[in-house]
Amino acid sequence: MAQYLFLIYSDPALEADMTPDDxxxxxxxxxxxxxxxxxxxxxxxxxxxxxxATTATTVxxxxxxxxxxxxxxxxxxxxxxxxxxxxxxxxxxxxxxxARVLPVRxxxxxxxxxxxxxxx
Amino acid sequence: MTQPTAATxxxxxxxxxxxxxxxxxxxxxxxGDLDIAEECxxxxxxxxxxxxxxxxxxxxxxxxxxxxAKRKALDHLRRASTARSKLPxxxxxxxxxxxxxGDEVSVIPDDRLRLVFTCCHPALSxxxxxxxxxxxxxxxxxxxxxxxxxxSESTMAARITRGKKKIQVARIPFVMPQPEDLEERLxxxxxVIHLFFxxxxxxASGNELVDREVVVRAIELGRQLTALMPGHPEAQGLxxxxxxxxxxxxxxxxxxxxxxxLAEQDRxxxxxxxxTEGLALERGAMAQDRAAGRFALQAxxxxxxxxxxxxxxxxxxxxxxxxDQLLVVWPTPVVALNRAAxxxxxxxxxxxxxxxxxxxxxxxxxxxxxxxxxRADLLRQLGxxxxxxxxxxxxxxxxxxxxxxxxxxxxxxxxxxx
Numbered sequence: 001m002a003q004y005l006f007l008i009y010s011d012p013a014l015e016a017d018m019t020p021d022d023x024x025x026x027x028x029x030x031x032x033x034x035x036x037x038x039x040x041x042x043x044x045x046x047x048x049x050x051x052x053a054t055t056a057t058t059v060x061x062x063x064x065x066x067x068x069x070x071x072x073x074x075x076x077x078x079x080x081x082x083x084x085x086x087x088x089x090x091x092x093x094x095x096x097x098x099a100r101v102l103p104v105r106x107x108x109x110x111x112x113x114x115x116x117x118x119x120x
Numbered sequence: 121m122t123q124p125t126a127a128t129x130x131x132x133x134x135x136x137x138x139x140x141x142x143x144x145x146x147x148x149x150x151x152g153d154l155d156i157a158e159e160c161x162x163x164x165x166x167x168x169x170x171x172x173x174x175x176x177x178x179x180x181x182x183x184x185x186x187x188x189a190k191r192k193a194l195d196h197l198r199r200a201s202t203a204r205s206k207l208p209x210x211x212x213x214x215x216x217x218x219x220x221x222g223d224e225v226s227v228i229p230d231d232r233l234r235l236v237f238t239c240c241h242p243a244l245s246x247x248x249x250x251x252x253x254x255x256x257x258x259x260x261x262x263x264x265x266x267x268x269x270x271x272s273e274s275t276m277a278a279r280i281t282r283g284k285k286k287i288q289v290a291r292i293p294f295v296m297p298q299p300e301d302l303e304e305r306l307x308x309x310x311x312v313i314h315l316f317f318x319x320x321x322x323x324a325s326g327n328e329l330v331d332r333e334v335v336v337r338a339i340e341l342g343r344q345l346t347a348l349m350p351g352h353p354e355a356q357g358l359x360x361x362x363x364x365x366x367x368x369x370x371x372x373x374x375x376x377x378x379x380x381x382l383a384e385q386d387r388x389x390x391x392x393x394x395x396t397e398g399l400a401l402e403r404g405a406m407a408q409d410r411a412a413g414r415f416a417l418q419a420x421x422x423x424x425x426x427x428x429x430x431x432x433x434x435x436x437x438x439x440x441x442x443x444d445q446l447l448v449v450w451p452t453p454v455v456a457l458n459r460a461a462x463x464x465x466x467x468x469x470x471x472x473x474x475x476x477x478x479x480x481x482x483x484x485x486x487x488x489x490x491x492x493x494x495r496a497d498l499l500r501q502l503g504x505x506x507x508x509x510x511x512x513x514x515x516x517x518x519x520x521x522x523x524x525x526x527x528x529x530x531x532x533x534x535x536x537x538x
Contacts, residue, residue: 092243
């Protein structure tokens with residue numbers, strides 16, 4: 001088994017317009033997603049929704065004498081990181097299968113393999 | 121260790137050229153990792169040096185090498201699983217005795233097609249897909265692939281290394297896609313097999329026009345693909361296209377090894393068996409309900425040529441109409457160019473020249489020697505020799521294949537004679 005971090009990117013403008021009903025439907029969709037992962041032989045190890053990128057703070061220059069703190073996400077993009085999952089699956093094909101059924105509005109999912117630092 | 125004899129050396133070199141890719145494809149299935157598999161294949165070739173010297177060259181060198189490489193891969197997995205006790209699932213139980221190399225070939229041809237699908241995984245960029253397939257499945261040396269894509273060898277080597285790294289780190293599996301994913305994954309595979317065929321049909325460099333082994337391997341892959349997806353029009357279309365194109369091989373160069381154009385080829389030399397098979401496949405592919413795809417259409421064009429007794433008795437309007445359809449589903453500058461050449465045959469060189477100039481305005485064709493070569497040919501037919509000569513000179517600056525170069529030089533000499 002391998003682990004993948006799913007970085008969920010979506011258009012924040014759409015989220016701003018969401019009604020409480022939309023939120024509930026979204027939460028419900030994520031519940032269903034969890035069921036699909038289990039049914040597909042995978043495992044959700046972690047997953048969270050993030051506050052909007054406008055609330056992000058970036059700290060840079062750790063390898064220099066002085067660090068800087070700036071308002072905003074690391075990179076300015078139209079679609080912003082809105083949530084993540086850490087998922088265990090057999091291989092990339094299985095992971096892509098799960099990524100395809102993730103509830104995402106106007107965006108996409110970046111699937112990043114996690115390095116197994118315990119292996120020799 | 122004694123020095124291997126010249127005969128052993130030669131057998132090893134030959135096996136390396138012919139068998140390396142197939143041995144690798146099978147070993148990858150066992151090893152589950154490209155780097156380990158490549159290492160095991162390398163070790164198998166090293167073992168062969170001593171073993172073949174002592175016991176003679178085996179009848180089936182590929183099977184011998186595959187057996188040894190697979191055994192090394194299994195040893196590797198066992199060591200790894202003792203160390204980490206987590207890999208036994210990957211181990212394929214069957215172990216073949218290397219002494220047993222009778223008629224039973226321990227090589228499964230599907231292994232190569234499986235590796236093609238891995239190399240053409242959508243998680244890899246199209247350039248990487250092609251590079252990996254040509255290197256790992258087709259066994260082309262990195263230097264040759266670099267030449268085909270007009271990049272430096274180090275750039276190509278880096279691209280291949282990155283691709284292999286991604287397969288390993290992201291765990292792109294060495295399996296056939298699920299049946300429901302086949303269709304979506306097919307296009308990349310068709311493209312790569314066709315590119316491989318084309319690379320062999322007109323070798324990018326060197327003094328032979330055709331790299332026969334590359335052509336044969338590409339056709340083999342095409343056959344495996346049609347067996348995997350029976351009745352699929354594009355898989356059939358690709359195989360038909362390759363068969364119909366390759367059927368002309370005996371007439372493409374003359375006794376002196378010089379290039380002969382389609383119009384001047386001795387059609388009695390065409391391979392009738394390949395044409396019969398190709399035409400049947402092509403008709404099957406074109407008879408489907410849905411609109412014909414690019415490979416079926418290209419096969420249909422090759423089919424019109426293959427059925428014509430001579431260039432002048434070819435149904436050129438039918439070919440132009442097929443190119444019209446092809447340009448809709450596959451609007452590339454090269455298709456537009458070929459369509460112009462067909463128009464020249466159907467409606468005369470002046471009409472062809474006009475279509476050619478339209479098509480040639482695409483920046484993608486800059487540096488493509490076929491453009492000035494085609495223009496030169498039409499100008500020559502129109503009696504505009506001075507302009508033709510200039511275009512032949514342009515083409516000569518761009519051409520890489522020696523046989524094509526000599527052809528262009530002969531034509532240049534013709535139009536500069538007084």
